[in-house]
Amino acid sequence: MNTRIESSDIEDPDTPSLIAHIVQRYHEAHRRELPELVRLSSRVEAVHRDHPSVPGGLADALERLSGDLGSHMAKEEAALFPLMLDGGHPMIAHPIAQMRHEHDDHGAAIGEIREICRGFVLPADACRSWRALYAGAEKLVVDLAEHVRLENGILFPRFEAPVGL
Template sequence: MNTHIPDPELWERTVGDIAATLPGATAVFRKYKIDFCCNGDLTLDSAAQRRGVDPSALEHALEVLGSGVEGAAVPAEMSSDELIDHIQACYHEAHRRALPELIMLSRKVEAVHREHPKVPAGLSDALRQMQSDLEEHMTKEEGILFPAMRQGADKFDISTSDFRHEHDDQGTQLRLLESLTDDFTLPEGACRSWQALYVGTAQLAEDLMEHIHLENNILFPRFAATESPA
């Protein structure tokens, strides 16, 4: 039996750094509800304590990573241009595809099941606000920030710290979605529309967490020197 104990420095590293450099770590963090995107600056030890996670279980889950992920794309090893392309194709476009359908489904579920004690009242409003905020955010990235990064600009018109603040707001919106849906838990006998709504909203939340992580913990730090005071 393998009783290898991981390097103790693992607990001193931030969850954002671990998520960025250890393939498969983001799935582990999602399983244990460790926020590796908006709170990626917490050390692994602090994040586990804050969430009330069993440290030994989290340690073991990270220890066994590696099998089954060989050959997988590692965003931290991509060039900045490749990473930007990846973010736009896999996350920006995914959000734009998903949100209109989820808004429609949530309106339907809230109307048809308005008397149900588990109805996610207010979910459609929350999703519409998220759609509006995300579209503004992504448009600024695509039109201003990403082109400046690609061109190696000496200074950005909008600081990445502004985008990080918006990411924090998106994290708050994600927690609202979790609250309104009881952590995406379906009631007994939920109709197919309700099932599709929660499956889709859970996927949106997972995608957005990964999106924020890639920018906060991998892409933005590469340009920290660009934004340092002269």
């Protein structure tokens, strides 16, 4: 089932529906999938440490992203989203700016993961674990990019003052 909100599905999702979608589709998926990707990456790096295409450092990059993203999502769910669901607050621009800054950091992490995985191009002799790792890591970066796009491009602007007024 496709749970992604697209303009063809919903012209302009209301804020509660959009927040629920972000939490259910992205936050829950990141929390569920990242620990397995870290574990799988550690195993691939250990087993194939002498392979010239081993994604060395991927487990560490995923572990850092997991920590950063976990903290980020907790702040959104505990503070920012409740403010939005209550209609906003005069000082909401500050936490939104912080979330945008952290989204930039997530973008840098995506770039690092893509680089370590060489654009998710597998060596011809990659084992099933390596294939599963790259499939999962590629899904993560696609999901995270869409997650950030929904927040930065649709949700946050609803609570930011128009420029020039």
